[in-house]
Amino acid sequence: MSDLSPVHASPQFSLIQSKGTLDWAYASFILASTASVMDKEVELFFTFYGLKCLLKDTSGLKVSPLGRPEMIVKSPVGPEWFRKVDWNQKLPGLVWSLPGMSNLATLGFKQQMKQQGQMSVEALRETCLELGVKMTACQMTVDMMGLQKDDFIDGVEFAGAPSYFAQTPDTQSLFI
Amino acid sequence: MQRLDLTGLACPMPIIKLKKFLSQNPALQDPFIVEVSDSGALKDIPAFCQQQKLNCELRQSQPNIEFQVQRGADV
Numbered sequence: 153m154s155d156l157s158p159v160h161a162s163p164q165f166s167l168i169q170s171k172g173t174l175d176w177a178y179a180s181f182i183l184a185s186t187a188s189v190m191d192k193e194v195e196l197f198f199t200f201y202g203l204k205c206l207l208k209d210t211s212g213l214k215v216s217p218l219g220r221p222e223m224i225v226k227s228p229v230g231p232e233w234f235r236k237v238d239w240n241q242k243l244p245g246l247v248w249s250l251p252g253m254s255n256l257a258t259l260g261f262k263q264q265m266k267q268q269g270q271m272s273v274e275a276l277r278e279t280c281l282e283l284g285v286k287m288t289a290c291q292m293t294v295d296m297m298g299l300q301k302d303d304f305i306d307g308v309e310f311a312g313a314p315s316y317f318a319q320t321p322d323t324q325s326l327f328i
Numbered sequence: 329m330q331r332l333d334l335t336g337l338a339c340p341m342p343i344i345k346l347k348k349f350l351s352q353n354p355a356l357q358d359p360f361i362v363e364v365s366d367s368g369a370l371k372d373i374p375a376f377c378q379q380q381k382l383n384c385e386l387r388q389s390q391p392n393i394e395f396q397v398q399r400g401a402d403v
Contacts, residue, residue, distance in 0.1 A: 189340070
């Protein structure tokens with residue numbers, strides 16, 4: 153007999169964050185906060201470089217077009233035609249290896265997010281915690297990278313992959 | 329009618345603020361206006377409302393997007 157009852161959305165959402173760049177930090181925190189206000193129980197597991205998303209000092213969260221041909225790099229300032237140019241397509245990749253380029257790209261990215269009406273990654277992270285998003289830092293990678301618990305924001309738990317799998321749904325999870 | 333101005337905010341802030349507004353006004357049964365400028369909200373606000381069992385009606389889409397939202401209605 154076929155089951156005709158409506159399909160209910162999963163009450164849980166989980167995500168494994170392995171990337172520690174500013175753009176991917178935004179992606180995860182945006183998804184997590186959205187899922188949380190839509191009444192999902194949200195579990196984020198941070199491993200390897202993703203741990204950077206949880207540090208008190210966020211100066212290490214950057215974006216760089218170096219080695220990332222997929223990135224779209226546009227200027228948040230200047231005349232209309234100038235802001236339309238994707239500099240990652242126009243300029244040779246070598247340019248992004250020049251000193252100061254990752255800071256410039258990061259500054260431009262932050263400016264663009266601000267113009268979009270997006271808040272800072274720190275504020276977005278704080279919002280996630282306020283909404284009850286659970287964040288776990290992978291203990292093994294914390295130790296491996298020589299990080300201390302003190303380096304992390306309050307509200308983060310420390311555990312390993314078994315704890316993550318014990319607490320997460322079997323329906324939906326993402327790897328970022 | 330009460331008006332919730334969420335213009336200038338990008339996804340997911342409009343629905344986070346809408347949810348906060350609802351939890352801060354647990355007794356509110358009257359319809360209220362939600363104003364947003366994020367074009368994605370045109371689909372996202374109704375989707376959120378459907379999931380949260382709120383009645384949601386698009387009132388205008390130019391220059392800003394306006395929805396009339398109300399609790400407890402049939403969805």
